[in-house]
Amino acid sequence: MSTSGSKTDAGSPAIGDLELMRYLDGELDDPERSELEAELAADERAAAKLGGLEQLGDFLREAVAADERGDSIADSVMAAIEAGAEAGDDDESGADVIELRRTGEPKLDPVDGDQVAVDQVVGDQVVGARVAQPANDNSRLIYSVFAAAAAVAIGLFVWGTTGPDAETVAMTDRPAAATEAAAPEASPAAKAAEGARAKAASEAAAEDEDEPVVEIAAVDFGAQSGSVFYVSAGKNAAGSTAVVWVTDLGD
């Protein structure tokens, strides 16, 4: 018994946890078990540890058993649901394998026929499965998303029909009175587009301020010499002033 245990006292081998667990699990052969029991009789600390391990094992076994009970309940419910579905299919085909019968009023409102409480009878045994709408049904979420999509679609439809019309009113050559009458009916989208155009125009005008307002695209001084200048037009004027300056050398 000197494999993998923890050493408590220097020089004296103690009973290891592994040996204790193997002992509890019944994995020790007879000579080893006899030897261990002899050592346990002499080692109170090892005996106390063994008792603790036994209690821990019992606790774990109870927990596992409880979990298995939960699984078995879920399994039975699912089996009953599947059996009910199979029974429905068989009813359509005329087979008479599983009988379903209603047992009074359902607790949930059977709007679409999918919330029906039934007791399932398999042979002489009533299983009592209740086929109702599950608590985590996603249909409401799906319908909500669908409704939101519909609202967006309707909004796009309305915007698509009113926006271009307002644009057309602004661009066609109608009499002034007609244009003025149609202007208040322009949609917010049309107004936003108008604002964007005005902004672009103002930005273009701002860019123009730095450019000469007069461009000398080409100049020919012939036999004379000359230059082209751009002179500031002053603080109150936009752009610069072009000057074509020729040196008149005479005939």
Next chain:
Amino acid sequence: MRYAAIIAALALVMAATPSTASATAPADDMVAQPMQDPPEQTEALASVIVLYAHNGGGGIDPRIGDMPQLKQPPFSAYDTYELLERADVPFSKDKWGGHGLPNGGKLAFKLNAVKDKTYDVAAKIDKASGKTLLNANVKAKQGEIFFMAGPKYKDGILVVGVRFKAK
């Protein structure tokens, strides 16, 4: 709930319908009601101011008005600017519009095009002898002044300020 799904599906179909229709509708509108360009401008007017620049110590003639360019180079090479005349010179696409200068030369314009109130104009100054002193192609926004300077006149030169406008 099923009715809601049906309504939603119909709404989606309705939303998809105008997008496909609008792909063709603008083209039809363009054909039915095309944007009409304003009539082409074939005539224009050049408002001309003729100055005599020299170094006579006279300063800038108050009749010239506010013209800060004259205080800057290269105009500042002369300390005196006298107003000789103001004139409106009509010109068109078909023919040159001319105006005689005090030195016997001739100032002339011919319209190339007008777009967005920008005048594309051929401008030239001929000497009294008939030789061309300068020939320029100018693109000027309506009402914006530019200068042509240099023809000899007395002890100085002529400076011609030009603004284009509709006739």
